[in-house]
Every structure is written in C-alpha cells, then in structure tokens.
Amino acid sequence: MATALPELEDPAQAKAALTQLEGARQFAEAASLAAKAVALWPDDADFRAARAKHLLAAGALLEAETAAREVLQAEASDAQKEAAWINLADALIRQERAADAREALREACFAMPGSVALQARRGHQAAQAADYPEVIDAYQAARDLAPEREVLHRGLLNGLWMAKRYALGSAAAARAVGQFPESAPLQQQQASFLLAEGRNREATAAARSALEKDPSLSSSYWTLVSALWADERQNEALRELVKACERLPGDAFLLMQLGRTARILSLHELAVRGYELAVSRPDAPEIAWTGLVQTLIELDYLAEAFEYAKKGALGRPDIKEMPSLLVEVMLRQGADQESASSSLAEMFGLHSSAGQIQDAIIGALMRLNRWSEALGMLESLIAQTPREPAIAVKYAQALAGTGELAKSGELLEAVLATNPDFIPAWQGLCDTLRLQKRIKESLVAYRRMEALGASQKILKETRYKLFGEYD
Numbered sequence: 001m002a003t004a005l006p007e008l009e010d011p012a013q014a015k016a017a018l019t020q021l022e023g024a025r026q027f028a029e030a031a032s033l034a035a036k037a038v039a040l041w042p043d044d045a046d047f048r049a050a051r052a053k054h055l056l057a058a059g060a061l062l063e064a065e066t067a068a069r070e071v072l073q074a075e076a077s078d079a080q081k082e083a084a085w086i087n088l089a090d091a092l093i094r095q096e097r098a099a100d101a102r103e104a105l106r107e108a109c110f111a112m113p114g115s116v117a118l119q120a121r122r123g124h125q126a127a128q129a130a131d132y133p134e135v136i137d138a139y140q141a142a143r144d145l146a147p148e149r150e151v152l153h154r155g156l157l158n159g160l161w162m163a164k165r166y167a168l169g170s171a172a173a174a175r176a177v178g179q180f181p182e183s184a185p186l187q188q189q190q191a192s193f194l195l196a197e198g199r200n201r202e203a204t205a206a207a208r209s210a211l212e213k214d215p216s217l218s219s220s221y222w223t224l225v226s227a228l229w230a231d232e233r234q235n236e237a238l239r240e241l242v243k244a245c246e247r248l249p250g251d252a253f254l255l256m257q258l259g260r261t262a263r264i265l266s267l268h269e270l271a272v273r274g275y276e277l278a279v280s281r282p283d284a285p286e287i288a289w290t291g292l293v294q295t296l297i298e299l300d301y302l303a304e305a306f307e308y309a310k311k312g313a314l315g316r317p318d319i320k321e322m323p324s325l326l327v328e329v330m331l332r333q334g335a336d337q338e339s340a341s342s343s344l345a346e347m348f349g350l351h352s353s354a355g356q357i358q359d360a361i362i363g364a365l366m367r368l369n370r371w372s373e374a375l376g377m378l379e380s381l382i383a384q385t386p387r388e389p390a391i392a393v394k395y396a397q398a399l400a401g402t403g404e405l406a407k408s409g410e411l412l413e414a415v416l417a418t419n420p421d422f423i424p425a426w427q428g429l430c431d432t433l434r435l436q437k438r439i440k441e442s443l444v445a446y447r448r449m450e451a452l453g454a455s456q457k458i459l460k461e462t463r464y465k466l467f468g469e470y471d
Contacts, residue, residue, distance in 0.1 A: 008033075008036060008037060008040055011037070011041050011044055011046075011047075014033065014036075014037040014040075014041075014047070015046065017033060018030055018033055018034060018037075018050055018054075021033060021054075022054070027054045027055075027057035027058035028054075028058040028060070030050070030054040030057075030058075031051055031054035031055045031058055031060065031063075034047050034048075034050040034051035034054060035051050037050075038051060043075075045071070045074060045075060045076040045077065045080055046080075048067065048070055048071045048074060048076070048080075049071050049076065049080045049083060049084060051067050052064055052067035052068040052070070052071050052083075052084055052087045052088075053083065053087055055067050056068075056087050056090055056091055056094075059094075061091045061094050061095050062091075062095070064087060064091040065088060065091040065092065065095070067087075068084045068085075068087040068088035068091060069084075069088060071083075071084035071087075072084050072085070072088070078112065078115075081111075081112065082108075082112060082115050082117060082118060085104065085105070085108035085111075085112070085115075085118055086117065086118070086121060088104050088108075089101045089104050089105050089108070089121060089125070092104060093125070098125065098128065098129065099129075101125060102122070102125050102126065102129065102131075105118060105121055105122040105125055106122065108122070109122050109138070109141070113141070114145060115145075116142050116145045116146045116149070116152070119138050119139070119141045119142035119145065120138070120139065120142045120151075120152060120155065122134070122138040123135050123137075123138030123139040123142060123155050123156075123159065124155070126138060126159075127155075127158065127159065127162075130162070132159050132162045132163035133163065135155070135156075135158070135159030135162070135163075136156065136159040136160055136163060136165070139152060139155040139156035139158075139159055140156055142155070142156075143155075143156050147179060148179075150176070150180050150183060150186065153172070153175075153176035153179070153180070153186065154176075154185065154186065154189065156172055157169060157172055157173055157176065157186075157189045157193075158189075160172060160193075161189070161192065161193070164196075166193050166196040166197050167197060169189075169193040169196075170190065170193040170194055170197055170199075173186065173189050173190035173193050174190060176189075176190075177190050182213060183213075184210045184211075184213035184214035184217055184220070185210075185214075185217070187206055187207075187209050187210035187213065187220075188206075188207065188210040188217055188219055188220045188223065190206045191203045191204075191206035191207040191210060191220065191223045191224075191227070192219075192223055194206055194227075195223055195226055195227050195230065198230070200227045200228075200230045200231040201227075201231065203223060203226075203227040204224060204227040204228060204231070206223075207220045207221075207223040207224035207227060208224060211224070215247060216248065218244075218248060218251050218253060218254055221240070221241070221244035221247075221248070221254060222244075222253070222254065222257060224240055224244075225237045225240050225241045225244070225257070225261070228240060229261075234265065237261070238261055238262070238265065238267075241254065241257060241258050241261055242258065245258050245274065245277070249277070250281065252278045252281035252283045252284045252285060252288065253285060255274050255275070255277045255278035255281070255284075255288070256274070256275065256278040256284065256285050256287055256288035256291070257274075258270070258271075258273075258274030258277075258278075259271045259272070259273075259274030259275035259278060259288060259291050259292065259295070260274075260287065260291055262274055263291060263294075263295050268295055268298060268299050269299075271291070271295045272292065272295050272296060272299070272301075275288050275289075275291050275292035275295060276292060278292075279292055279308070279312070286316070286318070286319045286321075286457070287457065289308070289312040289316060289319055289322060290312075290319065290321050290322065290325065292308055293305050293308050293309045293312065293322075293325045293329070294325070296308065297328070297329065297332065302329055302332055302333050305329045306326070306329045306330070306333065309322060309325045309326035309329050310326055310347070312325075312326075313325075313326045313347070313348075314347065314348075321363070323344060323348075323356065323357075323359075323360035323363075324359070324360045324361075324362075324363025324364045324367065325364075325367075326344065326360070327340050327341075327344060327360045327361055327363070327364035328363075328364040328367045328368060330343060330344075330364075331364055331365075331368060332368075337361060337365075337373065340361065340364070341357055341361055344357050344360055344361075345357050358377065358381065361377065362374050362377050362378060362394060365377070366394070366397065366398060366401065369401060371398050371401040371402045372402070374394075374398045374401075375395070375398045375399070375402070378391060378394055378395040378398055379395070382395060389415050389418075389419045389422050389424075389425060390424065392411060392414075392415050392425075393412065393415060393422075393424045393425050393428050395411065396408040396409075396411040396412045396415070396425075396428050396432070397428050397431075399411065400428075400431065400432050400435060405432055405435055405436050406436075408428070408432045409429060409432045409433065409436070412425050412428050412429040412432060413429065416429065421452055423449055423452050423453075423454045423458070426445050426446075426448050426449045426452065426454075427445075427449060427454070427458060427462060429445045430442050430445035430446050430449065430462055430466075431462070431465060433445060434465060434466060439466075442466065443466070446459075446462055446463075446466065449462065
C-alpha cells in the first residue's frame, strides 16, 4: 500500500523522511518525495541524487536515466557525480542498451579518471562485450588507483588472459602475488599464465603453492596436471589427477579429465571409471558422455555402451553427437540401417525420415567408414535441399573418406563462397587439406576457424589431427 508523502518543512526533515522510505524499500515513494524536495530546494544537490537513485531502484528506468543526467549537468560533489554516472550506466544496462552504457562509462572515466568505481565498472562492462583491450585498460587504471584491492588485480588478469597476453599476464600476476602472497586464486592465475608461456616447472610450483593455501581449487589441480603433462611427466600427471579426483570426488570436470587422460594413455578401464563418475554428476561436460561411450566401444563393451548412449541421447539433448553414437553401437551390435533408424525414431517419438534421425544414421555410417552408404543418403538429402550447407559439408567429408580429396575440397570451397563464416565448412576444409599434405593451407583454414570463434572442443580436435598432440 502506498504511503502518503509528508508535508516538507525543511531540508533536514525531507532527508530524514527519505531515509525512512529507503529503509522500508518504498523506492517509488522516495523518488516522488525527492522530486518534491528538488522543487522546493533546487540548490540542494542531495535531492537530485536521491531522486535518480530511487527511480532506478523503483525500476523507472527512463526516468532514472533522465534524473542521472540532470545530476551530471548541475552543481554536485564528486561523490554525487560518481553515483550519478553509475546510476546512468545501470539504467542503460537494464534497458538492454549495453553499447550506450559503455559509452557513458567511457565518458565518465574521462571526466573522473581517478574514480576506482567507474574504472572497474567500465572494465566489467567491457568484459561482458568481450572487448579485452578495454578490459585491460580499465582494470589497469583501477588497480593503479587502488592496488590494495585484490579484486582489481583479478579483473586485470582475467582481461589479460582472455586477450592471450600471457607474458604481460605473468608479470601482472607476479606483482599481484607479491602484494597478496596468501591469495590462492591469484597464485592459480599466475600458474595459468606461466603454463601458457611454456614455463612448466614454474607453473607446477605456482599451482602447488595455490593448492597448499586452498586444497579445494579445482582449476589449480588441472593446471598442475597440465604443467606436468607438458613437461612430459605423464605418469606423475596421472597420479596427481587421481589424487585430485579423490580429494574432490564431486568435481565432474576433473573426473572427465581423468577419463580423457587415462584414455590417451590407453588405460581404458581407468578411463571408464573416471567417465562413469563424471556422468553421474548433473553438471557433467559433454565430453564425459561421448568419451565414455567411445571408450566402451573401444573395449567392445557394447551392451554398456548402448545403455549409456541411450541415456545420454535422451537425457542430454544438448550433446548433438550422442544420437549418432547410439546408432553406431546399434550397428556394431548387428542391427541393420533400417532397424536402427526405426528404433531411434521410436525412442525420440519421431518419424524415421525426420532430419534428426537421418543425421544420426549418416553420422554413424561415417564413424564406421561405411562411406558409400553415407554418400547414398547424403545424395538423396542434397537433392531435396541443395542449398543446405550442413548437408554439403557432410557430403564433402564422406567424399574425403572415400579418398576423393580434390572433389571434397572443391565442394567445401563452393560452400564457403556463399557461406564464408560457416565454421563446419572451414573445419572440413582444414581436414581435407591436411590429408592432401597441404599443411600451410590447412593452417590458414584453422586460423580462420579461430577467428570465427570456433569452440575449444572443435579447435582441440583439429589441433590433434594437425599436430598429433593433446593440449
């Protein structure tokens, strides 16, 4: 129920009433009272500032934006102007005008370069927009103004990391750790930068130091394992990973990495155990599910592979690869293409001619190197939808599988001529060029995938094919 506004007799009584309304979270009433006070005492900047703040809290965003601008145009203290800039940026952000908010924050930092709050807010908004040079600029300014605040060092380090400025990051992290020697998160960030620079022994020491201070830091365990692996100490890396999983038995990421690492080392039973524990967690990464099914297939444990593939296909629709893995298991168990298609269609409640079912069958045939069958299905689909780039890319991949590398490359280049930002086509071209031993051209395609923002999963798979190394 709305509260009747009091009659205002003097500024002190008005400010007391505003404090009472704010404490009761009656922001709309507080904004109305502040507006009334502005009319009565226009030279008192406190009321303009209060009106902007309470309009924002009440959700009156356009009015809050206008009120904040009024504060900035009038006589006000630095503290009031700083708050007004923040209110203005927040009003714009909540109106989904992020670009306008960033411009306002740039203007604010130009007007008040000594404001830690404004520089930090500018850095945060730049991070949301993935503008990492501005993240670095803003957080560096904020850190230099208030080096005693750990969060500003971490903001700067995050920006340097995302910008891949590893050498600068190592130096900045060393400075931060020197100032906050007991901070495990900062030591972990330092370890990550050292690892990225290839300073594996130093990264190992920094990760161990972080874990001494906080044994629950999952990222430090993985940095430690990665540094040991990069230093060609694979057995020690695996032992540390097993210890990490024992210490953090609910960490799906570490369990997944245990499965992945053990599989690389051909320790398939251990890989299965790691993957199984990972997929028992609701936050299991995609690779835990696919890695588990693939490892079970490699062990010829087809019944278990079928059960996990079915569970993953039904329970994790975000894993696009899982239906084709399920069909692969069916085909390995002796099912023919038609019965596998019918079973999958019944499972998903779809017709066997549905695109999702056809895609899963084609994927499974390609996994099994049954290229002629995959080509037959793809030719039929291309006849129906000749302009669909995803189908053309699969057709090109199947051509490459049959050894028709030149034709595959020509088709992929034709797809890219009309769809220059289609990452799957660049991935297929990268692979086809690699198979033709055209490594320099293959690397150009890989760099294009990077520039287009291909996922880390895709980039890692491509690097493995190019260089034969996991990272």
